[in-house]
Amino acid sequence: MSTLSLRKSVCSIFVLTYAIIGIPLWGKLTNIYRAPLPREYIKSLNNDKFFDVHVTIPVYIKSDVYKFPDIHEATQIQVNHLLDSKKQNVQWSLEILQFNDTFIELEKEQGREYHIVTLQLDEFVGYNAAYDSKNTVVYFDDPTVARNDLPFFVAQTLVEHTFNVEWGYLSNGDLMLDKHSAVAINYNPDIHLSINLLKGDGSPVDWEIEETLKTYFTPFRRFLSPLVNFTVDTSVVYFNDLNLHSLNNTGNITWTDVSHTIDLSELSSMNYFSEDSALNLAIVFPSKETNPEGFSFVKAEGEQTWESFIVPQWGVLVINKMPLEANTMVSKDYLDAVLYKFANDLFELLGLTTESESLFSPVITIDSFKRIRTLQNINKSVETLWSLIKLTEQFQQMAIPKDVLENVKEVLDTRLDIVEILNNPAKGDDLSWDEALNLSNKMVQRSEEAFFDGQMLKQNFFPQEHKLAVYMPLIGPITIVLFTGFISLFKETEPKLIEKEKSLTEEEKKEVEETEAVGAIEGEDEIN
């Protein structure tokens, strides 16, 4: 082997080492850790979030007077027919079962309650729902039985009334498109309620709030507790009428003016609740000094001297017309009425009802909302995961710590657990839905922890340019030396070739001779 080819191979080895070992090693050593997230799985989940979900709700049917041995089968056919008539965006169905006294009693002892339909012979055809249990009563008369219309009635009552929440969200509408999302707050299992009595002036006032809350609000809290846990505080705030006194000088005040004037900042800031979301009730009394005649825009009708309205996603505002005298005790009578209104509005603020719809039966509606919230939570956390994937793909330099991966895995596992509960027809009692809701709340929390991991953001502020700037002084000179050497070496040609070329023309030979005469070269390698 000639020296030139040896040198070429040495040079090539250098270049190859640089390219094959050097660059990847540098990349590897200076790169940040990115945990492998299950991208494809999350993508497919995001495309079809409920592909493996089929919510199955067992309903037991019993008849008091007549015995219908096959009523459950007949109803099942009707229910299926009815459900199939609409395109379902989340698969759901009812499983109609024959009433089994001993089973239901045994389960009830363990605190598990099921949906029950009671068939009752009466003069007319109709339905009714109990306030305090998951019991639907269907009234029928003899002609109905003769015409064999009963299964259809039962099916219609169940689908369109008892399960009207599911019917609305899962069959007719979009699960996430809340009709009242503008008013309702995002679902949260723990909500803080702040009840404030605001007074424009500084004269002392007291209220019988403790008694009112204990007699009236405690049962309400207990009742809603499977869905939402409330913590409640009350406060009296002086010298704050939400800036309403500034409307004094304006005539023709409309509600738009009021909503533009209201300043809620002081009530909303400087609070340290451990809960993530809060709802408020503010009972405002004007100042006796600035508004001795009261607020002109509040209409007093009959004995009611206040008006209330909902502030979307914030709470309820109760504005009183007249100011309070000094040393006034606001009595339970007054507060009862205000709290009754507040409790009604709370359903709307929580997204359980809308203004137009009223509650069919509180217990059944709450039970339905457990399922809807569970599904919405699944939807929400899958969307969060997909956003996480998109985020990490967009920012290639963003670190993905192991914790994020673990949270993502936990979310996906929890999702499967929830789907298992939802799909299982054997699990259709209160406690199962509670468990599914709790799991889904945990799932949302974990998915948000994964998305908002502090480590991910921190590393993102260290840009790629920064890295290059630090390494350029080292890599720059080495690369230039290496590659200019490589190129110039490979431009060198073998001397034999040159000689061949020279033998071609006489002129050139002559030139060489002349050169030699001047006293130049006879080396093995030729100059370039």
Added chain:
Amino acid sequence: MSNSITTFVLQGLLLITGLVIATDESLSNTETKDINDQKFRTIDTGIQFPYEERLNVRPLPHNHLLSSFEFQMNSEPFFPSDSSSNFDKYDHYTIFPKAIEPLLRRTDVRQLHLRFTRGFWDSEEWGRLPHDGFKSGGSGVELWALIEGNSKKDAYKKWKSLANSLSGSFCASINFIDLSKTNYPVFSFNPQERENEGIPLFNSTNNLYLMHASLANEPICTENLTPLLKLLPSKGKSGISSLLDGHKLFDSIWHNMAIDITTQCVNDDSYSNSGECFYEMEANVDVVAHIPSILARNKNPIPKPLGGDDLHCDLSKPYDAYQCFPSPETSEISFSLSDIFGKNISGSNDLSFTHSRICASISENWLATIKVDDGLFGTDDNCFDLTENRNYDIYMESGSSNKVARNDDVPIYVSRSLTGYGQDHGGLRTVFSNPTLEPVRLSYYESLPWFMRIYLSTLKMEVTSDIYQNLTFNDIVESQYYMPAIDRKRSTQLEFIMTIPANCTISLTYEFDKALLHFTEYPPDANHGFEIESLIITILESAPYQLRTATLLLYLSTPDFSMPYNVIIISSTIMGLIFGTLYNLITKRMVTMDEAEKILATRSIKYKVMMLKQRILSKLGF
């Protein structure tokens, strides 16, 4: 369980229906007025809340005026054992700030003390600090709290959460309090008193941890005052708090804001958690203003030279149209509080039976009167109760303003300073001077940042008085506590209990090394230096007193901040050079000297010119 839920739901619903019926019935009732009376009853005996406020004004020598605002309030009683998720549990707030109580509950704070202080208190001229110094802090922000926790780590976690929340509430950098700034005082902050008071523990398996931290020379301004005013039920809109205005308050020589919250339980057995408890909060605002300069600024908001007629020349010295030595400050003075604070007092506090009260601590040659709307009234004891909802002002005047009500003398003067020079070591010197005829027993609490590495072996004591020449360190110091610093994790904590003999001046000195910080640990303005927090002295005798020295500014060596990049570039260049040489050696052709000379010859200009000449000639056909 489901049964009980059912019954409660039923009750609730019955109540709803009951309510509806009740309202329906009332519609058909006789007169609206009756119903309103039913709904809003006036309590003849009045409604009273545990709230008090008072203002004390005290002229100080050389036309200074100290105004001390005091606000006291209690929270609604609560049972510590109740959980807030209990369906029957409702928290009520009336006058106690809602921003504070949930925070105290969440972080298990039994005592909270927060200080915002700036300026210089001239104790030699003005005497003792207001409230004997127990309501003042060192220059900057100071926070200490007694926190219940099952371990030190748990308590620290709560402390950190407390600091972060307070930081948000008071718009101050309290969130910068971290492990390296937090200390656990042993002798100071009245441990005996704590024992005697029996601070309640809500969980008997827990312990109490006292933690202290301060941010030296933190700027204090209106953004810290506004949150404090919002904590008061009057929101600064009525009563004496209506005087507090940031523009005037911080235009002063010395000002101090303090918040102290303690937990009180009515149960005799303080270690059980069954009793009823409440929080007690005191808020204080103290301010010292120089009256003539404030009056001058009221007159001339933009400073400009006085006209010849307005000049008061010292008549004992030569003066003419071109020359005037200003006369000493006048001792005739008259002003009203609205001059000092820029506002009148609007109304009174109606929330408690004790009305807002203003007292002037003055000597005989002073006169203080209250101005109600347009009339002036005086009282014997110079205390005024604000009873009506009217505008008030206090008018004060004196013919010899330097004679003021005597303030007790300070039992001890302490000052601390940095000694030495250079960037690698320095020293601290603390001078104790006892002007009284009694020995003074005191506690000494000093916290130093970890980058001051002190040598306790160099601790020396010097006595200036001849009669005490034989005094040794051990005669003075009866017990000491020293917690050495850990780099970046803990500060040095030095505590002594010592007795300074009567009429004696003692100085303590020790040396320290200045540590080098990491590159990223320097603050943005590294050349400003590092603020060292005050030394806290507490007199442990029958007349307790607390004082703090001024903060210190320590210079550390600051690096050239472009250095790391320079190092990278230089070392990279060297590595590049070595690599280039080595690479060339390996890949370039090796030739003997003779060959090299031949090659060089062909590269010479002479050769190239010749070649070119030949080429041209051959082209031309020669």
